Amino acid sequence: MTTAEIYAEFAAREAHGVSPSYERLALAVARDPEMLALLRALPPAKRQPNLLFAVVRLLGGPVEDPAAFRDYTMGNWPAVEAEMRTRATQTNEAGRCAVLLPVLAALPQPLALLEVGASAGLCLYPDRYAYRYGDRPVGSGEPVLKCEATGVAPPARLPDVVWRAGLDLNPLDVTDPADLAWLDALVWPEHEGRRARLRAAAAVAAAEPPLLVRGDLADDLQGLAAKAPAGATLVVFHTSVLYQVPAPRREAFAEVVRGLPGHWIANETADVLPYAGLPEPPGAALHSVLALDGRPLAWTLPHGQAMTWFA
Template sequence: MTASRDRADLIRAHFRTQAAACERLGSPFTAALLAGLAERMEPAGALEARVLSWPGDPGDDALALRVAGALHALARAGRDPEVAAAWPPRAEGDAVAVARAAFVRQAEWLAPWLDGPPQTNETGRSGALLGGLLALADLTGGMPVELLEIGASAGLNQNLDAFRYDFGDGRAWGPPDSPVLVRHAWRGAPPPLDARLEIAARAGCDLNPLDAADPAARARLLAYIWPDQAERLARAEAAVALAVARPRPIETADAAAWLETRLAAPQPEGRARVVMHSIMWQYMPAAVQARIAAALTAAAARATAARPFAWLRMEPDGETGSAAVTLTLAPEGGERLLARTDFHGRWTDWAGRAPAPDTEK
């Protein structure tokens, strides 16, 4: 067996693995598309040859999601009627055959989509992040928050306090007239919905931020939402419109350098400073992670009761099927696992209301 054949088999296995993940996460169309491409792709044209000979780690590079996003973008762009007809909401015909034909017919248009990783801004995750902020508010007696988000993408979740949430069982939070409705099932013992949450200041950074007001950036953001998940698409479109109406400019910056500067700035008395991120830590080089960890440790060491510091994150921790929602609070409170949550924000299973810092043993 040749090296090129071995490489192609590795790529096909990656597509199958991603297809299984898409099935678990509620996108049967994307699952079937990627599974079909795994079986039927051949290096018949330049684009398929490029995919099947991908030089990097296909999993780390999210290669299958690059391909899926490129095809969804083509379907949404209205420049290829055959692809548009084969993709949801119509989903007519053999999507795999249509995709393979498009690889040849639209190769020049599709190729740039393989050059960079998928970039998403999943508003469904705000249901877990909001709960983390409510837990913090409960612990600090409703102290106003200065929110610092790294890996903020288009900054959609900078407006998380302007969304309307339906947590199930008659539980809701946020403005009833918000254009963004997040349906996110809360299970277990969640944080108190009546905790006083005030975001007094907010800022964010990203290596490649997307401008919600830019049509090309919007197209890129929406392309990576799976096409058969109509509610996710509608929610993202509404969140983009809200971000245009209530802009939260995201700075183009390395997360470590940005945080080092932000955390060194004076913190007003009576304000809790919070660093927040979701599903981005794994994508940073180890050296950047180390710098951020050092900056967070230094900020925690400087914290006082009048100027507390918190680190809220939603990140994978090796447990299959969910991410950990973790809160670290200084000077008192320590680190606690608040919940486990679905990667796309369909549900959160809360561990229970956090005890006040002075009751911890």
């Protein structure tokens, strides 16, 4: 897929109906030969729309108007390029816990959670958040994670988590203002609810920091998993992470995780982690597949706002 096609697809399948600002920006970049030439000089993994737009936001640039965005980005390209080369998209969306919860609550308790690509570890606290599935509340407190669930009943209880750890090439610390600013920049412009959710989830993580380990998802997973307490069900999980990992490393990771005790929950797009015999997704928006131990269960939306169960 060309860089122009990546931006056009992002506009149509991810930003459309979700972020008018980013839909406009992505379409404008897709049609701009000069900007596309600058992006093509970057490594393929560094050309993605989310990374470009978040970096411009982090630097204080405009993202509402395509013309102003272009002027700023072109005029400050050395600074933008430097940030894009050193950073990665590390969206830490606590809302994704809402699609993980029905699976986590059904596993043998208590749980030892190990998140791959954990960022700041905000998805390691599914037991500390409150949820609302349609008009059905689960748990109490802040933040409240809302999810439209089709084909599955909300869980009757929260999971019992006795250990939580994360593995990431560059773990983030929510108590570090610079790291929190990057997480905030990754939230899309119109999503004030997500921004408030980030702050509330960051407060939960800051009160009881998880074990976050800098490491590679294949090389270092087994060593970290070995630290999980005996008597707890190990659950290795990841959400919207593997698209940043080259295919051979994905396969190496899958081989390692299949050899571990416990369970494996994946929430990735079907082109990144494919499954045979999937039903059609419920709409044209980009969906991920929620799977347990290699068995697909449901379609999910990127920020955990909806899930359609088909298992």
